[in-house]
Amino acid sequence: MNNVHDMGGMQGFGPIPLEENEPVFHADWERRAFALTVAMNTAKQWNIDTSRSLRESLPPLRYLSNTYYQIWLDGLERLLLHTSMVSTEELATRKAAGPGLPGVQTLRAEEFPEALKRGWPSERPATTPARFALGDQVRTIEFSPRTHTRLPRYCRDKVGTITQVLGVHVFPDKNAIGPDEPQWMYTVEFDGRTLWGPDTTADSVSLNCWEPYLLPETQS
Numbered sequence: 001m002n003n004v005h006d007m008g009g010m011q012g013f014g015p016i017p018l019e020e021n022e023p024v025f026h027a028d029w030e031r032r033a034f035a036l037t038v039a040m041n042t043a044k045q046w047n048i049d050t051s052r053s054l055r056e057s058l059p060p061l062r063y064l065s066n067t068y069y070q071i072w073l074d075g076l077e078r079l080l081l082h083t084s085m086v087s088t089e090e091l092a093t094r095k096a097a098g099p100g101l102p103g104v105q106t107l108r109a110e111e112f113p114e115a116l117k118r119g120w121p122s123e124r125p126a127t128t129p130a131r132f133a134l135g136d137q138v139r140t141i142e143f144s145p146r147t148h149t150r151l152p153r154y155c156r157d158k159v160g161t162i163t164q165v166l167g168v169h170v171f172p173d174k175n176a177i178g179p180d181e182p183q184w185m186y187t188v189e190f191d192g193r194t195l196w197g198p199d200t201t202a203d204s205v206s207l208n209c210w211e212p213y214l215l216p217e218t219q220s
């Protein structure tokens with residue numbers, strides 16, 4: 001999805017401030033927003049790629065005005081509405097208006113630490129051979145998707161080199177909108193000058209790319 005969230009490599013946003021000994025959370029509500037978002041993943045009503053996609057679809061002004069965890073909280077509200085787990089009236093009144101959505105998996109507080117420890121692994125069994133190997137030169141595709149993708153704009157239609165073959169993983173572009181189609185994933189290293197020209201101070205950038213993002217450079 002081409003939206004304001006995809007700011008990698010863009011100019012005009014000023015320097016990124018570095019806070020010495022920065023805490024994980026600057027306020028208690030951030031801790032609660034993070035915990036709520038992670039805990040709700042266990043309800044089995046969406047996946048991580050769906051949640052990323054809905055956060056990305058926030059209106060640009062709202063996205064840029066929000067703090068990091070406010071974006072998470074707004075995204076969670078959109079997920080709850082998207083899946084009909086709550087209604088707009090319930091959000092406004094902060095009161096349940098019915099018995100709730102059937103089939104929602106619940107998680108007791110004492111089960112939460114173990115659920116976090118298990119996580120949500122993305123690796124899947126390989127059913128086809130990898131198309132690329134270490135050292136191959138590839139070119140990323142040029143596209144402007146209307147839905148979620150993990151290929152940033154600054155790395156599209158660029159030549160890079162395969163430095164790792166990472167196995168088969170959940171493919172976010174498909175997983176966000178429907179049944180997943182797992183794909184081989186690779187680490188691709190790009191020369192900084194390839195991405196931003198001769199004036200850049202970045203020597204190189206490494207990016208994990210799923211196979212559908214890549215073409216052999218000889219076909220470009």
